[in-house]
Amino acid sequence: MRDRRARAAARLAALLAACGVLAQEPRAQPANAPQPIPPAPAGALAFVPPDRNAIPDTPLGTMIRFGRDVFVDTQRYAKGYVGNAMNCVNCHLDDGRQAGAAPLWAAYVAYPAFSARDERVTTFGQRLEQCFRYSMNGRMPPADSAIVLGLVSYAYWLATGAPVGAHLAGRGYPPVAQPALAPDAMRGADVYRLHCAACHGVEGQGVKSGSSYAFPPLWGPGGYNAGAGMHRVPTAAAFIKANMPLGQGGTLTDQQAWDVAAYVNAQPRPKTPN
Ligand code: HEC
Ligand code: HEC
CATH class of the missing domain: 1.10.760.10 (Cytochrome c-like domain)
Structure with a gap:
């Protein structure tokens, strides 16, 4: 029975491949594969985050500074939630400010968003879980913890003046053209x-x-x-x-x-x- 079904599936796949249907599909991704950020549309709005020394001297400013500390020295400030040797800043360069290195300011205004990986709409704060679980090989701190409040506050501050819902230029990574030869x-x-x-x-x-x-x-x-x-x-x-x-x-x-x-x-x- 199983054999027959497998043979039928193989025949169907061969047929679709012959029609060029599967040829356009890249290698199948598991359902929970990370979803790449879509490239910025042509004419996307340019944005510059505030000067790094301009964090205000207010109670909110204290939380923003703490969030920046977590981001830069995650090993120390989010100890217990990190299972490898990484800090957030290792991939999100220049304290999360660098355009073309998934900057926090461009991310902040792009949520809530539907996550195909989670099969639900997630907030910016909830998006952090993916990086804690996979990039940092750890676990998500509680939603009401200072770690999460700090990270959200820091991203909010970096996005000062950016329009809510905009797809800002510099979000994610600039797409790289398909190579002439298969990656080797x-x-x-x-x-x-x-x-x-x-x-x-x-x-x-x-x-x-x-x-x-x-x-x-x-x-x-x-x-x-x-x-x-x-x-x-x-x-x-x-x-x-x-x-x-x-x-x-x-x-x-x-x-x-x-x-x-x-x-x-x-x-x-x-x-x-x-
Ligand atoms: C190993 C590299 C790596 C590390 C470390 C890392 N991230 Fe990420 N992060 C990524 C990648 C890759 C993406 C998705 C970028 C894409 O698909 O274009 C991403 C996406 C994000 C996004 C969403 C960006 C957007 O525009 O939607 C946020 C927010 C984020 N990371 C926060 C964090 C935080 C906070 C930490 C530390 C707790 C962290 N990341 C650690 C690689 C990393
Ligand atoms: C001059 C030193 C230097 C060279 C050369 C260099 N890197 Fe990096 N790379 C870094 C540093 C430093 C970081 C972390 C940046 C930070 O924390 O601000 C990094 C981060 C990374 C990351 C994300 C963090 C991680 O550990 O996964 C990847 C992936 C990476 N580099 C790949 C490469 C590849 C591939 C090359 C060669 C084409 C390369 N690097 C060459 C210094 C370098």
Whole structure:
């Protein structure tokens, strides 16, 4: 019975492939795969967050500052909710201010939004859970904790003056064109050795300075887990193309960015939590 059904499914797949239907579908994603942020529409509004020293000296300002501390030194200020060696700022560069590195100001005004991964509408605060669970390999702090209030307050402040609901230019990562050749981890290993290993280590384990990391790990127990957005090769390729090597974003070719993303994501890392 099962055999017959499997054979029928295979026949149907072959038929659809012959019609070119499946050829357009990329590799099937599991239902709870992270959803990439849609690219900004043409003519999206440009936005500059407030000066970093302009946080007000008010009770709200104290909460905003605490949120920034959590974001930059998550290991210390959200200890117990982080299961790897990462800080939020390792991926959301320049304290979450950097356009093209999923900046917090562009995110803040884009919620509530439907999450295909969660199959529900989520608020900005609830969106943090995905990064705590997968990128940080940890767990979500309570919604009314100072950690969550601080992070939400910090993002709110960064978005000062931005229109609610706008898709701001610089949200997420700029899309990187499909490569001419299918992404290849073997070629990616060469890119890694030449352009990445000096900072992230030959074994991708990062480089420590004292008890904290000067350069974060890319894989191994200290890295993001297999359920993270960065574990999607297209997402990693887009982040890397725009932002790596640090300070030299845009210098790799599209092909190099895809290949090194395939290489990094072929390495061992913590499993997706159930
Ligand atoms: C390993 C890298 C990584 C780390 C660490 C990380 N994130 Fe993320 N984050 C991502 C990726 C990837 C996305 C989705 C970007 C995309 O798909 O374009 C994202 C998306 C987000 C978004 C939604 C952005 C938007 O525009 O909708 C928020 C908010 C966010 N992260 C907050 C955090 C916070 C807070 C932390 C720390 C607790 C954190 N992230 C840690 C990689 C990371
Ligand atoms: C000059 C040093 C340097 C080089 C070279 C460099 N990186 Fe990074 N990279 C960093 C630093 C530092 C961060 C964290 C930024 C922060 O915390 O502000 C980072 C963050 C990352 C992240 C997100 C955080 C994580 O650990 O997962 C990825 C992915 C990444 N780099 C990939 C690469 C790849 C691929 C290359 C080679 C093409 C590369 N980097 C080259 C310094 C570097």
